[in-house]
Amino acid sequence: MKTDQEKEKRNWSEYCEKTLSKLSPIVEKLGYTLGADQPHLLGERFLIRPLAGGRKLVLVGHRISDGAKVVIKASDEKYGIAELARERLCRNTLEKMRFAYQVFHSPKELAFVRRGGFTIVVTEFIEQDSSFISRPVEKEFALVLAAFKAQEGARATTYKHKALVVQTFGEMTAADYYKKARQYTEDIVKLISNEEIYPELVAALAHASAALRDNQERLDQYGGFLTHWDFTPQNFRVRDNTLYLLDHSSLRFGNKYEGWARFINFMALYNPALAQALLEYVRINRTPEESESLKLMRLFRLIELIRYYASWLPRTAGDLHKLTSERIRFWTSVLCAVLDDKKISQEKIDAYTRVRGTLRSEDEKHRQKDLH
Amino acid sequence: MRIVLTTPLYPPDIEEPAHYIKELAKRLAPKHSVTVITYGYLPEEIRGVEIITINKKRLLPLRLFAFARALHKSARAADVVYTQNGPSVELPAALVTLLTRTPLVMRLGDTRASTRAASHFFLRLVKGFALARASALVHDSPLPKVEILPFQSKPTAALVEYEHSWEKHLEQLSSFFHYEN
Numbered sequence: 001m002k003t004d005q006e007k008e009k010r011n012w013s014e015y016c017e018k019t020l021s022k023l024s025p026i027v028e029k030l031g032y033t034l035g036a037d038q039p040h041l042l043g044e045r046f047l048i049r050p051l052a053g054g055r056k057l058v059l060v061g062h063r064i065s066d067g068a069k070v071v072i073k074a075s076d077e078k079y080g081i082a083e084l085a086r087e088r089l090c091r092n093t094l095e096k097m098r099f100a101y102q103v104f105h106s107p108k109e110l111a112f113v114r115r116g117g118f119t120i121v122v123t124e125f126i127e128q129d130s131s132f133i134s135r136p137v138e139k140e141f142a143l144v145l146a147a148f149k150a151q152e153g154a155r156a157t158t159y160k161h162k163a164l165v166v167q168t169f170g171e172m173t174a175a176d177y178y179k180k181a182r183q184y185t186e187d188i189v190k191l192i193s194n195e196e197i198y199p200e201l202v203a204a205l206a207h208a209s210a211a212l213r214d215n216q217e218r219l220d221q222y223g224g225f226l227t228h229w230d231f232t233p234q235n236f237r238v239r240d241n242t243l244y245l246l247d248h249s250s251l252r253f254g255n256k257y258e259g260w261a262r263f264i265n266f267m268a269l270y271n272p273a274l275a276q277a278l279l280e281y282v283r284i285n286r287t288p289e290e291s292e293s294l295k296l297m298r299l300f301r302l303i304e305l306i307r308y309y310a311s312w313l314p315r316t317a318g319d320l321h322k323l324t325s326e327r328i329r330f331w332t333s334v335l336c337a338v339l340d341d342k343k344i345s346q347e348k349i350d351a352y353t354r355v356r357g358t359l360r361s362e363d364e365k366h367r368q369k370d371l372h
Numbered sequence: 373m374r375i376v377l378t379t380p381l382y383p384p385d386i387e388e389p390a391h392y393i394k395e396l397a398k399r400l401a402p403k404h405s406v407t408v409i410t411y412g413y414l415p416e417e418i419r420g421v422e423i424i425t426i427n428k429k430r431l432l433p434l435r436l437f438a439f440a441r442a443l444h445k446s447a448r449a450a451d452v453v454y455t456q457n458g459p460s461v462e463l464p465a466a467l468v469t470l471l472t473r474t475p476l477v478m479r480l481g482d483t484r485a486s487t488r489a490a491s492h493f494f495l496r497l498v499k500g501f502a503l504a505r506a507s508a509l510v511h512d513s514p515l516p517k518v519e520i521l522p523f524q525s526k527p528t529a530a531l532v533e534y535e536h537s538w539e540k541h542l543e544q545l546s547s548f549f550h551y552e553n
Contacts, residue, residue: 138523152386221414222384256384277522284520287383287416 005317012046019057023074026115027061032070032122035060043364044320047312054079060125063110069125070110071246074118081119087249088112088121093168094248105244107237126237126244133233133270141277144263147236147243152256154226165253169226172254174219177300178212184307185209191310195325201306201332207339208299215296222293225256232266257282257290261297265305268334268344269352276343295338302335323359326352373404373551376450376474378443378465380458380485382410382423389456389482391517397421399542404551407446411435411460440464447474452549454478455502458485459495462502470505477548478506481513508548514541 016038024034040058056075063070075081091106111122132140165171172180185205192198212219228235230250237244260278267275283291309331312324330352337344360368377397381390393408394416400406401420408421411428424446426439439461447453447468454477455465462478469476480486489495503509514537518530 141521141523155385217414221416280522281519285517289416 004315005320008315009046012041015055016041016057019074019076020059022076022116023057023059023118023120026118027072027074027120027122028064030111030113030115030120030122031064032061032072033064034072035062039367039369043361043367045367047315054081054083056080056083061122069127071107071123071125073121073123076117076119083249084119084121087247089168090248090251093165094251105242106248107244107246126239126246128237128239131233132236132238135238137271137273137277140271140274141281143238143241143243144274144278145281147231148260148263151226151228151259155224170252171224172252172258173223174212174216174255177219177255177297178209178216181209181212181300181303184303188303188307188310191313192328195313195328197325197329197332200336201328204332204335204339205303205306208303208335211299211339212296215292218289218292219255219296221289222256224253226251227254227256227258229254229258229262231259231263255293255297257294257297258301260294261301264294265298265301265334268337269330269349272343272346272349295341298338299335302331302338306331306335319359319361323356326355326359373452373549374450375400375404375406375549376443376446376453377406377408377455378439378453378461379408379410379456380460380482381456382408382412382425383416384414385412387482387484388513388516389458392479392481392513393456394418395514395517395538396545399538407450409439409442409446411439436460436464440468443468444472447472450474451551452477454545454549457482457489457499457502459489459498463498466498466502466505475507476502476505477508477510477545478502479510481510510545510548512541512544514538 020034020038027034038057038059040060054075054077056073056077059072059074061070061072062068073084075084088109091109094106107123107126109121109123111120113120132143135143188205189202192201195201228245228247228250229252230247235245235247235250237246260282264275264278267278279291279294282294306328309324309327313321313328316324330348333348334344377393379389379393381387381393383390383394393410397406397408398418398421401418406421408415408418408423410423410425412425413427413429415423415425417423424442426435426442428435430438440463443453443464452475453465453469455461457478457480465476465478468474486499489499515534518527518534520526
């Protein structure tokens, strides 16, 4: 097992090294240099499988003319290139959508070129005065609420809307969510059969899947909204109180609360007060049906997250394997808490973060520092 | 009184006209028989209000026809049809009330629809037809819903003002609808 992890890590390192040496002269000709430190290539990055199967590098660089910091995304693999092209298409379509009344802010694109087999996208780097999670919770709340409201401003409901957007962004219906949840549940059951958590997790998964199966109408009621399914601080940056979306490939049409759910689940660990504030906001200001919809989406996103970490189990060894098991255990506790309409206890959060701190590699800690 | 409310947008749609009609229906329902006809699928329900939805995913002529047919059925027995502006409801509302002789009151609350109509010949024509049919026009709107935000004190004064704006609005509507508020 250890060999598999090492082999995968070595493959990733070799790929990065080879790609960077080919890419460096190309970007220089475009007027940019690559930074010496590339934190986004380190740590657990080698385990993060790309969405469609193609690898892409996310790099930090500088513009030669004025030293301005830039972000360079590049790939020379079919699916990686397709993902970069799709992300660009999503960004451009978003700007053209007549029914996306609110403005979505994106970092300015400085270059999109095909050179030497690579597709390269250069965008401005949004310098933040402070990271999102270091801001006061009141400010965080105001920023994300504005971002969610902006996403909700776009709803694809008419025949004409559908033809325009579904092709570009894709759409998830209640039936799709349930189908995926069922598939993830089957995968998890196979992947974790040797884990201590197995009985508790299997029971929670059955309960959550049943909720998604029995409440499809509630999910569809709030369907057709633009949503960012990976709306976490690593995918946006804030400058002058404006939120810039960094990853446009994760936009799709689906349940209004899909993005909320991802964010609230994330904050259940990183900032429980913010998670609670968002849940309270929905409970007080919106209909009870919307709170139900949010709960269902949280269940779906938790099943997905556990499936994601479960897929790491056969690929990891040593501390990383132990950490993966701990992650599954922690997110199972969150899943159970959501099912019971409760908060995850601070003791469980503290215990998990303590263990995570001891098991995380130094490289991963370095990668995480810049991520949020 | 039997009141039919027609609107292109209704919650889960999030725009102002959607929330306005839902709030209005909720406030009228205790004293009147209220029917909402709208485009959509799985609308948010209100106790005591009949909500008829026309699937937005149909082709435009088909959904307009379906809307007109549903409205015709309800308008025959109604005392008033109150319509939100927007071509997809203006056209069926004007045509149907012409046939059924039901009084039509029109609210010009959707500014975006008005802007679009101003720059589009056919939409302008539809709006003109509906305006000509309407026995009264409503320009005023109650205040937007007040949100109660975490980390902030409860906006008591704003909530009172909001309630007051609705009372005033319902009073204005009662004079157009000819009912006792």
